[in-house]
Every structure is written in structure tokens, then in C-alpha cells.
Amino acid sequence: MPITVVGSIAYDAVRTPFGERERMLGGAAVHFALAASFFEEVSVVGPVGDDFEEQHLAMLSDRGVLVHDVERIAGGETFFWKGEYGWDLNSRETLDTRLGVFEGFQPKLSERSRESDVLFLANIQPSLQLQVREQLPHARFTALDSMNLWIDVAREDLVRAIEGVDCLILNDAELRQLTAKPNLVSAAREIISWGPPAPSVIVAKQGEYGAALVTKDSFFALPAYPLETVIDPTGAGDTFAGGFVGYIAAHTEDDWGDELLRRAMAHGTALASFNVEEFGTERIERLAGEEISARVRELSEITSFSGAPLARLQG
Amino acid sequence: MPITVVGSIAYDAVRTPFGERERMLGGAAVHFALAASFFEEVSVVGPVGDDFEEQHLAMLSDRGVLVHDVERIAGGETFFWKGEYGWDLNSRETLDTRLGVFEGFQPKLSERSRESDVLFLANIQPSLQLQVREQLPHARFTALDSMNLWIDVAREDLVRAIEGVDCLILNDAELRQLTAKPNLVSAAREIISWGPPAPSVIVAKQGEYGAALVTKDSFFALPAYPLETVIDPTGAGDTFAGGFVGYIAAHTEDDWGDELLRRAMAHGTALASFNVEEFGTERIERLAGEEISARVRELSEITSFSGAPLARLQG
Numbered sequence: 124m125p126i127t128v129v130g131s132i133a134y135d136a137v138r139t140p141f142g143e144r145e146r147m148l149g150g151a152a153v154h155f156a157l158a159a160s161f162f163e164e165v166s167v168v169g170p171v172g173d174d175f176e177e178q179h180l181a182m183l184s185d186r187g188v189l190v191h192d193v194e195r196i197a198g199g200e201t202f203f204w205k206g207e208y209g210w211d212l213n214s215r216e217t218l219d220t221r222l223g224v225f226e227g228f229q230p231k232l233s234e235r236s237r238e239s240d241v242l243f244l245a246n247i248q249p250s251l252q253l254q255v256r257e258q259l260p261h262a263r264f265t266a267l268d269s270m271n272l273w274i275d276v277a278r279e280d281l282v283r284a285i286e287g288v289d290c291l292i293l294n295d296a297e298l299r300q301l302t303a304k305p306n307l308v309s310a311a312r313e314i315i316s317w318g319p320p321a322p323s324v325i326v327a328k329q330g331e332y333g334a335a336l337v338t339k340d341s342f343f344a345l346p347a348y349p350l351e352t353v354i355d356p357t358g359a360g361d362t363f364a365g366g367f368v369g370y371i372a373a374h375t376e377d378d379w380g381d382e383l384l385r386r387a388m389a390h391g392t393a394l395a396s397f398n399v400e401e402f403g404t405e406r407i408e409r410l411a412g413e414e415i416s417a418r419v420r421e422l423s424e425i426t427s428f429s430g431a432p433l434a435r436l437q438g
Numbered sequence: 439m440p441i442t443v444v445g446s447i448a449y450d451a452v453r454t455p456f457g458e459r460e461r462m463l464g465g466a467a468v469h470f471a472l473a474a475s476f477f478e479e480v481s482v483v484g485p486v487g488d489d490f491e492e493q494h495l496a497m498l499s500d501r502g503v504l505v506h507d508v509e510r511i512a513g514g515e516t517f518f519w520k521g522e523y524g525w526d527l528n529s530r531e532t533l534d535t536r537l538g539v540f541e542g543f544q545p546k547l548s549e550r551s552r553e554s555d556v557l558f559l560a561n562i563q564p565s566l567q568l569q570v571r572e573q574l575p576h577a578r579f580t581a582l583d584s585m586n587l588w589i590d591v592a593r594e595d596l597v598r599a600i601e602g603v604d605c606l607i608l609n610d611a612e613l614r615q616l617t618a619k620p621n622l623v624s625a626a627r628e629i630i631s632w633g634p635p636a637p638s639v640i641v642a643k644q645g646e647y648g649a650a651l652v653t654k655d656s657f658f659a660l661p662a663y664p665l666e667t668v669i670d671p672t673g674a675g676d677t678f679a680g681g682f683v684g685y686i687a688a689h690t691e692d693d694w695g696d697e698l699l700r701r702a703m704a705h706g707t708a709l710a711s712f713n714v715e716e717f718g719t720e721r722i723e724r725l726a727g728e729e730i731s732a733r734v735r736e737l738s739e740i741t742s743f744s745g746a747p748l749a750r751l752q753g
Binding site: 140161162210211212299305306307308309312329331332333335337341342343344345346349350351352353382385386388389412413415416419420421422423424425426427428429430431436 | 455476477525526527614620621622623624627644646647648650652656657658659660661664665666667668697700701703704727728730731734735736737738739740741742743744745746751
């Protein structure tokens with residue numbers, strides 16, 4: 124089922140202990156779309172400035188991403204983020220953020236984008252997420268990402284936006300902050316209990332530790348794919364979301380069961396692991412579908428064990 | 439195969455957001471022994487003071503733990519630790535540490551303790567770990583825990599002690615600190631590459647995220663058992679180690695393969711999850727073997743997914 128994603132299209136300047144890039148393609152909608160493009164047709168909605176390079180639109184098109192809702196704002200500058208990561212890549216400092224065309228952005232969806240069955244609202248102002256959600260009233264699967272900033276400054280809109288989607292994808296710290304519940308499972312179930320309407324699927328992104336999936340009755344957790352070399356974590360969360368939502372879009376018709384969601388988690392995890400192996404979109408741009416499948420099989424192997432009963436347990 | 443553990447026997451004063459205990463049984467050797475006692479006979483080596491209560495020795499004995507190498511030092515005070523946990527239980531502050539009889543402790547092992555096939559060196563001064571290790575030259579499986587303090591102040595002894603065991607069990611941050619490698623897999627493989635002699639099995643404890651297992655050629659990770667109520671994390675790491683080492687002791691004769699290690703990880707994880715549900719040893723003291731098996735089966739269920747190839751992956 125076709126997918127629409129609304130979010131940032133950006134240029135990033137990134138320094139990690141392993142190198143740097145002064146200006147590379149980035150943004151949540153770009154990372155999401157590249158990952159999801161392995162599964163379904165994705166339409167990207169977001170603004171760029173005069174400075175946005177044709178070659179980047181061409182690259183997205185080559186991967187099957189629809190870019191006719193990428194709005195070029197005359198006289199504007201593409202969203203720009205500059206950041207630096209600490210030695211273990213678990214912390215990062217923002218050195219510069221220039222909103223550019225993102226300031227005053229009003230999403231305009233073509234008929235094609237409004238007709239998608241699957242919608243991903245990447246991390247943007249919650250009021251815009253609400254506005255976009257209303258334009259796809261019949262979407263069959265909708266998911267939303269956000270960030271600590273919006274919990275702080277636009278909580279009411281954010282809660283309304285969350286209540287309007289099927290699936291919430293957040294960092295585990297953000298789930299705790301949103302609910303004021305320190306326990307991850309309780310925090311996730313609290314959000315589910317807001318409804319109806321409320322999401323029935325909560326995904327907690329846990330960075331290098333992987334991700335967990337909580338529904339009303341079930342729990343699933345998957346470690347990150349183990350890598351000896353991680354170069355740049357930028358975009359890992361959105362790449363994960365692209366793999367997760369993309370897999371669901373490709374495999375669900377009217378509902379989504381546990382087994383589907385788990386396999387979607389594995390595909391998101393595999394995609395994210397490729398993303399962090401190089402800067403920005405560099406690795407994903409030349410990724411092949413069979414590499415994803417191979418890593419999903421490996422993930423299954425490195426997490427499996429027999430839970431069969433013991434002969435010798437005492438007491 | 440019988441187990442010997444050397445480490446602290448303590449009284450703890452603990453405050454968490456969910457309650458407090460002014461004086462409860464604790465210590466690494468105690469938590470380890472209680473967990474391991476579900477699998478094999480464990481002999482505990484460690485000192486206590488005049489204040490140590492008979493009822494606590496009796497409780498250990500009732501669980502099948504051998505306590506004749508628990509040395510009572512006349513005029514001494516049992517090791518005492520007082521700490522307080524933050525709201526999400528991921529940080530803790532030490533408010534008081536009184537070494538008591540632990541200061542100047544010289545481990546004395548009876549013949550029974552020296553004849554064990556399996557040895558766990560809980561977190562004590564590395565020079566004492568070395569000394570004990572030498573008294574069990576023929577042990578078939580040896581494991582060691584330590585802490586950041588010893589990496590800082592006794593690194594050389596610690597490295598020697600680590601080189602003398604089969605399995606190193608550390609927090610992931612400690613593995614990074616020890617090797618100055620920010621990447622967990624690289625850090626673990628670095629330690630394996632020290633040898634021979636060096637451990638061939640590295641377990642990275644990851645707190646609420648679970649634990650990972652690294653060998654020369656393989657990787658395994660298991661999330662923590664998901665709990666909505668966590669009361670007190672004190673002793674979780676040693677309880678994990680007791681389940682892990684205990685399972686290996688009960689199931690290995692001369693070597694240990696991946697499947698055995700993975701199942702051992704699952705049993706350690708299950709034991710640790712019970713430990714944190716109540717204060718100190720309270721939950722484990724009245725735990726039944728079948729509860730462990732049930733939780734191991736659940737862990738298997740909540741981590742499993744099919745890694746079978748996809749029909750519809752593009753690109």
C-alpha cells in the first residue's frame with residue numbers, strides 16, 4: 124500500500140569521532156523515504172530552498188520515491204542542521220540549526236499523497252501533523268514520531284496528534300517524559316489507555332540497545348544489529364521508522380498482527396544498522412534488498428534461543 | 439558441578455521511589471549464591487561481623503547454600519552499603535559505605551570450596567580475585583565481575599585477574615572504560631584477543647536493556663524481561679550472574695557451546711527480573727524453580743520472530 128511521509132528534507136553538517144561531512148543530504152523525511160522505498164512507493168511532502176540540488180531529487184526518484192510534493196520555495200534556504208557526536212556516539216551536541224524554508228511551512232498534499240493508505244508523520248510541529256492527518260482520513264495505518272521539544276512547548280497539540288494515529292514511535296526517554304512514568308512498559312500502556320482514540324502500537328527506540336514494541340497485550344524487544352564499526356548515527360531513527368512502516372505497508376491489508384509487527388521491527392532494525400555504517404544516506408543509497416534480508420536473518424539468529432523446560436532446575 | 443563464589447556479604451540500606459529498607463541482607467556473593475542455588479550447590483566465601491544474623495545464614499542453608507566458609511570476624515562489623523536510586527532507577531547515589539570486616543579480608547577456602555569445578559569471583563579487589571583463582575587451578579569454568587573503581591585504581595591486577603578466567607561479566611560502560619573502545623562488540627573482542635590466556639566469553643550487562651554475550655565468533659543479545667513494576671535494582675547484576683553461571687554449572691561437563699551460553703543468559707535474565715520486583719533478596723528467597731522456567735519460556739516468546747525471506751522486498 125502506498126505511503127506518504129511528511130517531514131524535513133535537510134542538509135546536515137556532521138562531525139563524529141570517525142570523520143565529518145560539511146554538507147550532506149539528510150532530514151527525517153529523506154531517511155524515512157529511502158528506507159521505506161525498499162517496500163512500497165513513498166511520496167515525500169516537505170519544503171526545500173533554492174539551494175537544494177537536483178541530483179538529490181534525482182537520487183530519490185531513482186529509488187522510486189515520488190518527489191512531486193517536495194515544494195521548492197523561491198528565495199528560501201533548505202533546512203540545515205549541524206551537530207557533533209561524542210566518543211561513544213551516544214550523545215550529540217547541536218552546533219547550528221537554520222530552519223530556513225521550514226519556518227512557516229504549510230504542508231500541501233497532492234491527490235496522490237492524500238490517497239496513500241499509509242502515513243508517516245515525521246518529527247515536525249504537532250499542529251502540522253494534525254493538519255496532515257486530517258487530509259488522509261481513510262489511511263489504514265498511520266504512525267507518528269516527535270521529540271522532547273514538542274513535549275515541552277506544544278504538549279496539548281502533540282497529545283491530540285498522537286491520539287489520531289495507530290502507532291507512536293518515540294525514543295524511550297521521550298515516552299517517559301510524555302507520560303511522567305519512569306517504567307517503559309507502563310509508559311507505553313498508559314498512552315494506549317488514553318483511547319479510543321489512541322495508538323494501539325507503541326515503538327520505543329533505544330539507540331544502540333535496539334527497540335521495543337508494546338501493544339495492549341504483548342511485548343517484543345529486539346537488540347540493535349551488532350556492528351564493530353559505527354560511523355554516523357544521524358538519521359538512524361527515521362531509517363528504522365522507514366523500514367518498520369514500509370514493511371507494514373507492504374504486508375498488511377486491513378489489520379496488523381504481532382508477527383507482522385515483529386518482522387517489521389526486524390526490517391527497521393536492519394535498515395538502521397546499514398544507515399549508521401556510513402555518513403548520512405551514503406550507505407542506504409547503494410543498499411540492495413537482499414542485504415536487508417540477509418541481516419534480518421542474522422538478527423533472527425543472534426536473538427534466538429530455546430526456552431524449553433529444564434531437566435535440572437531445583438527448588 | 440559444584441560452585442564456589444567469593445565476594446561481599448552485606449547489609450544494605452536502600453531507598454527507591456517505591457519504598458525503603460533500613461537494613462536488608464545483600465552483597466554480591468549472597469545475591470549470586472541465592473540465584474545459583476537453583477541449579478547447583480554453591481559454597482560462599484566471605485567475611486561477616488558479629489552483627490550478622492543467624493537467621494540469614496539459616497536462610498542460605500535452607501536454599502542449599504554452603505556457608506561454612508562464611509568467616510565470622512570477632513569484633514567486626516558486616517559490610518554496609520547505603521544508597522538511593524533516582525526516579526527511573528537508572529542512576530543511584532551511594533550515601534554511605536562501611537567496609538567493616540571487608541577491610542583486610544583474606545579469603546580462606548575450605549577443601550570443599552577449593553574442589554568446586556565452577557568459580558565466580560564477584561566484585562572484590564582484583565589481587566584477592568587472583569589469589570582465590572590460584573586456589574582452584576583445575577576449575578572448569580571461571581567467571582569474574584568487577585567495577586569502575588578497580589579499572590581506575592588497580593588496572594594491572596584486574597587485567598591479570600581477567601586473563602585468568604573463562605568469562606568476564608561487566609557492565610557495558612565498564613567494558614568500554616577497560617578497553618578505551620567506545621564500541622561494545624569491539625571492546626569485548628579486544629579482551630578476547632588479549633589471550634591466551636584471556637576470557638573467551640564476555641557478558642555485557644546493560645541494566646534495563648538486558649545483556650549481550652560476545653565470543654570470538656558469535657554475538658547474542660537478550661532484552662530484560664519487561665516488568666511494569668520495578669521496586670529495587672540492588673543485586674540485579676549478581677543475581678543475573680548467579681543464574682548465568684549456575685545454569686552453565688548444571689549443564690556443562692567439559693565445554694560450553696553457544697546454545698548453552700544463550701540459555702544461561704536467559705536464566706540469568708529471568709532470575710534478575712524476579713530480583714528487582716522486591717527489595718534485596720525478598721523475592722528470590724521465596725522463588726520457585728518453575729517460576730524461573732516459565733519466565734524463560736516467556737523471554738523466548740517475546741524475543742522470537744521469523745527471519746524468513748520476504749516476497750516483496752524491492753531494490
